[in-house]
Amino acid sequence: MRRAHWIVMGAWVGLFAAAAAACGDSATGADIPDPPGADGSASDASRTDASVVVPTKDSSVTDTGTNEQETSVPTGDGGLPTVSTAEIDFGNTDCGSTAAAQTFTISNPSAVAVSFTSELVKSAASPFTIDPASGSIPSGQSVTVTVTPKPVAIPSTTAQNGLGDQLKLSIGPTTATLDLKQSARGGVLRFSVPSGIDFGNRTIGTPVENVFAVTNAGNAPVPITLSVADDPSPFALSVNPTTATPGVQEARVTFTPTAEEDYTSAIKLTPGAGPLCDVAPADISLKGTGTTGVVSVTPPSISFGSAAGLVDCGTTAPSQKVRITNSSNAAFQFSALLTRSTTVYTLSYNTTANAAAINNQTVAANSFVELTVVPKQIPQTSSTAPDAFGDTLTITTTAPGDATPHAIELHQTARGAVVTRSTNSITILNAAGAAGVPIGVTATSPSYTFTNLGNVDIVLDQKTSAGTPFSVSASTLTLGSTAGTNSASSSASFTPVAVGATSDIATVSQPADAPPVVLCGNLPGNLTLSGTGAAPSIAAAPSPLNFNFVPCGTQAAARTVRLTNNGPATTFTATLAKGAGSGFTVSPANGPIGAGAAIDVTVTPKLIPSGTTGATTSTANNGINDVLELTTGNVAAPFNVTINETAQGAVIDFNNVATKNFANTARGATSAPSPTTVRNTGNLSADLTFTVTTTSGPAGFTDAFGPATSTSTISAGTTSTSNNNLTFFPTASPVPTGLYQGAYSVTLANPVPICAPLPTMVLTGTATN
Structure with missing residues (x-):
């Protein structure tokens, strides 16, 4: 079982550094059994299971064998997502028929939902369809993705894996590739x-x-x-x-x-x-x-090498003979001429050898002669165009009635593979298209193409030097010899282990364990690979994180900060500078983060108390704030994200005056008006109702303070004295003199958030004779 792994480029709540170690063979997804049919006929197929540890992004559901899609039962106990195979082989499928669909599984044992998208490299021309092509996988669940081959068309190439494709999975911020293999039979x-x-x-x-x-x-x-x-x-x-x-x-x-x-x-x-x-x-x-003539020239055409006229480059085909027969009782003469000025043949007859022409030779009565056509060696580097090494041999005779020349077509085509590559050097850049790939992060080059211009299929091995930070995506290149099958793409990857520039080469060669294929040209030379390693770094966005205005008595919705690890796989921590006294919480507080990966850290504001509960909250701009400190094992200094939130609401008071005393006022008289200041130090206007009540006095007291009620709108950040002039008027006899008490209180005429309790002022006054 071949097993391929990708480090997860996302993060999961509650995962610690130990979880990162789980991306070894223990993260194996469930094997998927091979489908029936492996006899090489209409749908012989095999499957290689592999557990591929991948980063997160979105998925779909488990295939139940029907057209319905059903989410599987959670079975995960934490860890990294896995893909159940790195390759699906549909085998050989008869042209005009359709191979059976096969499936693979994406499992998400982590503590957070992940999403995935998929892309077939051949796009609409792909011989496959994918269902679902994207989706979401809840925590601890898995999704079955169905790969359905299209009917094999007629005509189709029969090159090995000529109907194959690659499925690019984008799972979180990184990618994984599944090889989809199929050959037309x-x-x-x-x-x-x-x-x-x-x-x-x-x-x-x-x-x-x-x-x-x-x-x-x-x-x-x-x-x-x-x-x-x-x-x-x-x-x-x-x-x-x-x-x-x-x-x-x-x-x-x-x-x-x-x-x-x-x-x-x-x-x-x-x-x-x-x-x-x-x-x-x-x-x-x-x-x-x-x-009824007397001349016969045979054969009418000659194919050198194979019956199709194919001769391996670097070799020489055997000579062939042309017979000239005289069926008359009189001798005649013949001449032979090779037509092309740059012919690749010579003629031999009797004592004449290596000639381009034979002239005036006699054929005796009732006899025949044989002329030898000798091909030259096909050069090691040659065109494989049909009959590029052909010619026409023309025989003329002096026989009576034989005025028309006898044309013998000489067929010869160079046989072999001619492989080219679209580039000879590649510099691998980072995700921003600039030099400098962080240590431990894998960057991939644009694809480059190998093309076989020859007429023989060829398989090549492509590899980089052992122990270098470079690799190639296609270690095996299968190149057919017909249009549509004669090219293959690859890309190069760079995972630096140190800071600074470095380079390597990628070579191509024929497999050592297979018979060599004849070449009609040199294989492409070394492909130079270069890249520059950069020191690890971290980044986070957005920064700052602003929750803006949030009404008192409510709680703002959570937001996320994406932490990007520009470095090798490690662990991260997320802490708040104010600790338990912060107006926010953060989750996850720590966990693994993959090489070059990103993770979303959720910041959740706490409930802002309302003034109706007796609490007082400042409405100053960004009055609720903190600093989110993000760190990883790769970088010593934290990345700080400022968090801002502003409480929104009205804050009403009597300018810090708690008691108003009207001193001595004669019974039956009214005191001078006493202005009362009302302030709104909040950031929302409020419609207020002011109520004056007399709460105590001498026996038989009645209202002694006024006015009884009034209404006023107090804009945010303003002070008002209108409608707030209070008076004391102790009632007349028979009420005796004495101390009166009252209250000046505020209520909301219309609902509005308040960020402090509404005030009440104590009123006192003394009635005299």
Whole structure:
């Protein structure tokens, strides 16, 4: 079981440094069983389970085998989220069919909900769909994500993993990658001579044979039937394969003219039962002319190397012979010429060797001669374009009636892989696109591309030097030889372990444990990788954290501060400078934080008391404040975030006057008015009702203070004396003289938050004769 791990880049309430150690093999997600079918047919598939420790972001639900999505039962006991596999292999799927869906699981054993999003690298062109593509995973629960292959189209490439893709998971502030593997299974049938076969002028009754090939560029055998269109016909199949296995199958067709006329026909290929990953090839056209002439030149075409005319780069194909037959009773002369000025062949005849032309040689009556065509070596670095090493051999004779030259096509194509890479050097930058990647943080380069311009599939190993802070995402590169399969992308990653610039190289080579593939050019050289390590740091936002105005008697909603760890995995702490006396609480107070990860720290304001409960709270701007001190094990100095909150409400008082004394006032008289100051030192205006009451006096007393009630609006931060002039008027006889007492109180005419108790003033006065 292959196991891959990512350090979590988020944080979980209640996790301590010990939890970070849980991202080893003990963080294994549940294995997911392989689906049925592994016979290499319509949907043979295998699966590699792996537990991938990943950071947090959003998910979805557990697949129950129906179209419904159901959240699984919590089973986590704390720790880091896991992905159940790093690879899903759907195996080989017959073209025209669909592989069964498979699933993987994201588990969240942590103490906080996480979210995830997903992206298929091939986007809309991907051969897969993902459900759900994003979602949320509650604490202690898991989510099953279904990967559904699309039907394998016809045509499709049959290159290994040609229908694969990569699923990029964004889980919290970091990413994880799942390899989705799938190969199309079926035959891809072609004729080696799509332009047709021309036998030219041939003597009546004399059979002439021509070689062609059926190629199967796919990966599955296909039963075939080759047939000549007309029956009877002067054309006949002398070698007729019945199965096209992957590779090249030789076939032969013979032309035996029976009359002096032009003949045409065609060879048709009919596939039998078996998967096909492309349409059957078009018919091969056949033509030839029956003559009573005396000259026969065979074969009409030559394919060097394989039946398809393929010759490995760096090698030389065997020589081939051309026969010139004289069926008359008189000798004639012939000449032979290679057409291309830069030909890759020479001609040999009798004592003449390595010639580009043979001139005026005699063919005796009723005999034949053979001319040897000798190919030169295919250079090690060569173009693999079809017939780039072809030519045309032209034979002319002096025989009567043989005025038309005999053209023999020489087919030869260099065979091998030609691999290029889109860049030769990469400098890896930080997330802001600048130099300096914090120690312990992994930065990834933009992708670069390998392309195979040759005609042979190739697999390459890509690796960096051992013990360096560099790595590559694609350690194995599978490059097909047809459009759509002949490229592969990779990226490089840099995880510095020290401050300063450093470099490495990435090399490519053929696997040591596999037969070497012929190359028609050098493999790409070293890829230079460079990066600069930077000292760890931390950051937090927003800073400052402002809760603004909060009415007294209420509690503001919690807000979060995101702590970013620009350094290796470590632990963090979050404390408030005022400790238990703070107007806020913070959670989590500590826990693990991954390399380059971020965690949200929640700051929750406490309830601001209301004046109705007897409490007094300052309404000064930012009067409720504290400092959130954030620290990690990587950085000695804390990152301080100022927290501000302003209590909102009215604060009413009588200018700090608690008692008003009217001294001596004669019975039946009224004292001089006594102004009373009312202040609102808060930050909200208030509509107030003022009430004057007489609470005690000599026997039989009545109201002695006034006015009885009044109403006034007191704006925030102002002082008022209007409607607040109080008087003392002791009642007349028969009430005796003596001490009177009363109260001047305030109530709210309309509801408004108050941040201090409403005041009451004690009134006293003495009645005299």
